[in-house]
Amino acid sequence: xxxxxxxxxxxxxxxxxxxxxxxxxxxxxxxxxxxxxxxxxxxxxxxxxxxxxxxxxxxxxxxxxxxxxxxxxxxxxxxxxxxxxxxxxxxxxxxxxxxxxxxxxxxxxxxxxxxxxxxxxxxxxxxxxxxxxxxxxxxxxxxxxxxxxxxxxxxxxxxxxxxxxxxxxxxxxxxxxxxxxx
Numbered sequence: 402x403x404x405x406x407x408x409x410x411x412x413x414x415x416x417x418x419x420x421x422x423x424x425x426x427x428x429x430x431x432x433x434x435x436x437x438x439x440x441x442x443x444x445x446x447x448x449x450x451x452x453x454x455x456x457x458x459x460x461x462x463x464x465x466x467x468x469x470x471x472x473x474x475x476x477x478x479x480x481x482x483x484x485x486x487x488x489x490x491x492x493x494x495x496x497x498x499x500x501x502x503x504x505x506x507x508x509x510x511x512x513x514x515x516x517x518x519x520x521x522x523x524x525x526x527x528x529x530x531x532x533x534x535x536x537x538x539x540x541x542x543x544x545x546x547x548x549x550x551x552x553x554x555x556x557x558x559x560x561x562x563x564x565x566x567x568x569x570x571x572x573x574x575x576x577x578x579x580x581x582x583x
Contacts, residue, residue, distance in 0.1 A: 437496050438466050444534050456539040458490065467492040470506075471539055479547040480574040487581045488542070489518075490535065500529035503538060510570075510577040512549040512560035520545075521555045 441460075448458055458471035469490040475481025487506040493499045503525055505518035513521040524533060524541055554560035562570040 433494050437492060437494060440497055441466050441469075441492060441535075444536070447534070448536060453536060453540065455543060456536065458488075458535050458539060467496075469535065471535065473539055473543050473546070476543055476547050480571040481546045484574075484578050485580065488539075490538075497531040497533070500525045500533075501535075501538070503542075507581050508577050508579050510556070510559055510573045511546065512551050512554040512556050512563055513545060515555040519555065521550070521553055 445459070455474040455476065456472070458469050460466050461468045461470055469492075471488040471490055473486045473488065475484035475486065485507070486509060489504045489506050491502040493501070503520055505514055505520065508516075509518070520542070522541060522545060524530075524538065549560065549563060551560040551563060559570065559573070562573065
């Protein structure tokens with residue numbers, strides 16, 4: 402056995418070994434991106450072939466698979482009935498193992514949504530699961546519109562009004578709403 406060659410293999414990596422590792426890392430990143438794209442294409446097909454009334458989502462106008470625009474119709478018997486609400490979905494490279502970033506683009510008055518459109522919803526944070534999908538998130542958000550979690554508000558005033566002066570709450574919902582055309 403040639404011990405000199407064996408010792409050379411155990412020394413610090415040279416440029417060609419580093420280049421090989423970079424190729425492998427690049428391949429892993431490409432594989433991750435391909436995996437995310439494949440998952441999102443599957444979710445898009447599900448949304449298109451089995452649409453759920455009151456929700457929709459599609460890649461943005463540029464066709465970027467990791468950036469979607471979604472719409473929720475306000476549920477009946479809530480202050481949001483008859484309103485269309487636009488949302489922005491940004492999917493990380495680690496999706497579905499990491500939750501997407503979801504923001505309301507439509508101005509909205511709600512206890513669990515701040516004026517920047519950020520959402521306080523457990524399934525978008527610590528309760529996220531890879532089994533969830535865009536459809537799951539949209540249905541959860543639609544449900545949240547009629548059943549806010551007032552114990553964890555981002556908008557304290559809205560939480561108080563929901564409980565104490567529902568008529569004023571409804572007035573503020575309508576006053577804040579703006580239809581966004583896309």
